[in-house]
Amino acid sequence: MCARSPIALPSCVVAIEFPDGFLWGVATAAHQIEGGNWNSDWWEFEHAPSTPVVEPSGDACDSFHRYPDDIRLVKELGLGAYRFSIEWARIEPEDGFFSRSALDHYRRMLGCCHEHGVLPVVTFHHFTTPRWLAAQGGWENAATADRFARFCERAVAHLGDLIGMGCTINEPNVASTLGYLLGTFAPGKKDLGAWGRASATYIDAHRKAYQAIKAGPGDFPLGATVAMDDWWAPEGCEEKLAAVRHSYEDIFCEAARGDDYLGVQAYSRLRLDEQGLPTGPEEGVEVLDMGYEYWPRAVEVGIRRAAEVAQVPIFVTESGIGTRDDGQRIRYLTEVLEGVGRTLEDGIDVRGYFCWSLLDNFEWNHGYGPRFGIVAVDRETQARSLKPSASWLGKIARTNRLDV
Numbered sequence: 001m002c003a004r005s006p007i008a009l010p011s012c013v014v015a016i017e018f019p020d021g022f023l024w025g026v027a028t029a030a031h032q033i034e035g036g037n038w039n040s041d042w043w044e045f046e047h048a049p050s051t052p053v054v055e056p057s058g059d060a061c062d063s064f065h066r067y068p069d070d071i072r073l074v075k076e077l078g079l080g081a082y083r084f085s086i087e088w089a090r091i092e093p094e095d096g097f098f099s100r101s102a103l104d105h106y107r108r109m110l111g112c113c114h115e116h117g118v119l120p121v122v123t124f125h126h127f128t129t130p131r132w133l134a135a136q137g138g139w140e141n142a143a144t145a146d147r148f149a150r151f152c153e154r155a156v157a158h159l160g161d162l163i164g165m166g167c168t169i170n171e172p173n174v175a176s177t178l179g180y181l182l183g184t185f186a187p188g189k190k191d192l193g194a195w196g197r198a199s200a201t202y203i204d205a206h207r208k209a210y211q212a213i214k215a216g217p218g219d220f221p222l223g224a225t226v227a228m229d230d231w232w233a234p235e236g237c238e239e240k241l242a243a244v245r246h247s248y249e250d251i252f253c254e255a256a257r258g259d260d261y262l263g264v265q266a267y268s269r270l271r272l273d274e275q276g277l278p279t280g281p282e283e284g285v286e287v288l289d290m291g292y293e294y295w296p297r298a299v300e301v302g303i304r305r306a307a308e309v310a311q312v313p314i315f316v317t318e319s320g321i322g323t324r325d326d327g328q329r330i331r332y333l334t335e336v337l338e339g340v341g342r343t344l345e346d347g348i349d350v351r352g353y354f355c356w357s358l359l360d361n362f363e364w365n366h367g368y369g370p371r372f373g374i375v376a377v378d379r380e381t382q383a384r385s386l387k388p389s390a391s392w393l394g395k396i397a398r399t400n401r402l403d404v
């Protein structure tokens with residue numbers, strides 16, 4: 001037997017076997033890959049004169065048209081699932097007006113996944129909101145929760161029979177914090193009160209959407225995802241840390257109680273100062289293009305915390321690294337998966353892992369700088385080319401094991 005701490009991997013481990021049925025996939029989001037999402041609040045935000053977004057999304061990866069190639073790639077790599085989002089701004093371009101043709105588009109995408117034997121995992125909201133709804137106060141407006149439930153009801157009525165797994169809202173804690181407190185995401189507000197209102201609406205929207213989707217056709221696992229971090233604060237600031245973590249993470253995990261699962265998405269560590277405010281990376285720790293620390297342990301910490309607070313099965317619905325060095329990506333993902341292995345060994349019910357992302361795509365306010373894809377995209381021609389990490393991940397998925 002190896003003596004081991006919960007974090008350090010024992011030196012005698014040579015492979016991690018994942019449980020039978022463990023789901024391996026890749027994730028994307030509509031605005032980041034489809035292109036031409038001009039009816040959304042993000043498009044407007046990217047083009048505003050004082051925008052903090054370094055470049056607009058434009059044609060993105062043109063996946064709106066190239067999705068058959070992208071889904072074929074997922075299958076050829078040997079991955080079992082594709083997580084993508086349906087775009088509310090296309091499906092409901094005006095208040096109460098639903099586009100049959102947009103819904104049909106997503107129905108074709110779902111059909112394409114099934115043709116390839118790839119499980120389609122549908123996110124109903126991934127950071128973008130129709131312009132008409134943003135004009136009504138967006139997520140600060142409590143009525144947005146009902147609008148979102150109505151959208152989900154219509155979408156699931158058209159698509160539900162083909163959905164393999166569902167996610168109501170992606171990282172509502174990031175959407176509310178970056179959009180309403182830090183101002184780096186749409187709608188660019190920096191207002192403590194707005195942050196509280198937006199967080200409350202997101203939680204209400206998740207609960208209402210959950211009911212609406214469950215009431216529709218299809219019978220698939222449903223949950224939400226939360227952005228989780230490893231947390232650090234100076235000694236003596238434990239209470240501050242707990243308070244900040246509570247309003248940023250815990251309330252969203254608590255809202256997942258009773259759901260079919262909770263999606264954990266973790267990338268790095270969040271360091272706080274004595275005031276409980278985010279501070280920069282620690283000296284000596286590698287810093288990534290996103291400006292945060294190379295910190296693969298965040299996934300393991302996030303899984304443990306999410307499982308403890310939500311008390312539901314966990315999927316890692318996103319995990320990845322924005323880097324131009326694909327060797328660094330493989331190193332990072334290896335360390336992440338070792339951590340996932342430790343949580344499984346400890347009996348935590350983790351059911352799958354989705355790498356972010358399939359493609360080098362539009363990274364929100366950072367534009368096209370950070371490269372999260374296991375597949376590169378030529379920004380001129382849109383040609384896709386596999387990086388070594390793509391076949392590396394595919395092999396893990398096909399064998400359901402990671403050789404360390």
Ligand code: NOJ
Pocket residue numbers: 029032170171265318356363372
């Ligand atoms: C989480 C978000 O869901 C996704 O949209 C983003 O691109 C990745 N994190 C990487 O930052």
